[in-house]
Amino acid sequence: MKALDVQPPAAMQEEEINMFSDAVNRFFERHVTQEVSEQWRKQHHCDRDIWTKAGEAGLLCTMMPEEYGGSGGDIRHEVVIIEQLFRHDANGMGITLQNAILAPYILMHGTEDQKQRWLPKLASGEYIGAIAMTEPGAGSDLAGVRTTAKKDGDSYIINGQKTFISNGSQANLICVVTKTDTKAGNKGVSLMMVETDKVDGFRRGRILDKIGCEAADTSELFFEDVRVPAENMLGGVEGKGFSQLMAELPKERLIIALQSIYAIDEALATTIEYTKDRKVFGQSVMDFQNTQFKLAECKTLGTVTAVFVYHCLDLLLQGKLDNKMSAMAKLYASEAQGKIIDECLQLFGGYGYINEYPIARLYRDARGQRIWGGTSEIMKVLIARSL
Secondary structure (H helix, E strand, O other): OOOOOOOOOOOHHHHHHHHHHHHHHHHHHHHHOHHHHHHHHOOOOOOHHHHHHHHHHOOOOOOOHHHHHOOOOHHHHHHHHHHHHHOOOOOOOOOOHHHHHHHHHHHOOOOOHHHHHHHHHHHHOOOEEEEEOOEOEEEEOOHHHHOOEEEEEOOEEEEEEEEEEEEEOOOOOOEEEEEEEOOOOHEEEEEEEEEEHHHHHOEEEEEOOOOOOOOOOEEEEEEEEEEEEEEEHHHHHOOHHHHHHHHHHHHHHHOOOOHHHHHHHHHHHHHHHHOOOEEEEOOEEHHHHHHHHHHHHHHHHHHHHHHHHHHHHHHHHHOOOOOOHHHHHHHHHHHHHHHHHHHHHHHOHHHHHOOOOOHHHHHHHHHHHOOOOOOOOHHHHHHHOOO
């Protein structure tokens, strides 16, 4: 880390992980320049060819076994990629969604045929993946999903609408949260895998114009009598979707917490540098006691946050991370991110409000962290259940 001086778990400091970090750093240095990042923000999605390059470099599906086209790594390799995405302003590429969320769904819950069909294509970059959960009328409450998948012979027919879908405009393999039994609540939820290039009735809506994370492709999706083979149901059994989603949530929420601490570190580093260089009233901004006190508070809060998040990462590596701890990590880290980056922007004065300064981007991007992956309010509900 640049500013927080917090050491990750010992398992993250092994030589092989450090070598992988160097390789990922070189990849993003070569392929994602500042000009590329700015272009991604303007067009609201990354360029398609970066996925193929990432596949060739072994950065896709790093946790997947080699027999399925992956690298045979583990969550540590994904943590490295998450950090390097922040270091190189490359978060517009939804690689973490593909690697650490979608591919594990298939590995953990898919049939052998499904693993053989889809994982190698995700690993090569031939397929870009997405998960279509949220609907205009259903966000955190998955039981409220209205998209249906009705059995028709040896197929299912999908009808519904999804929104806020990461990788949505480019994805050609989408895990769609559907209701196969509209009267069964959570037990009626099933995950249907849709290969968009092989179906009729699938339509992409607009790429949504967000206040932050502009380079990230977030889209609307429409399913109108989309017929998919019955063997495209993840796991092959109806009604397993809710439990499949819940099984992966602790890791997904920890990923958001990790993103928060890397953003905090970037914000502090750029703010410390700016306040040392910027002169006002004949001295640097850093020379003022108020600046020193504010940054001392921010560094303390950021350090405490990073220590806790890394503790949770260590639990995950041991297979001990539960819903309660992951919810606390996501809640605490995303709230700390918002507070710290707001304080940092204030120290830039008017320049903090100018988009050419990285702190402005970090400020915009921070707000969503308290929403996606479960809002802060939902995290509090989950934590309260453990009391």
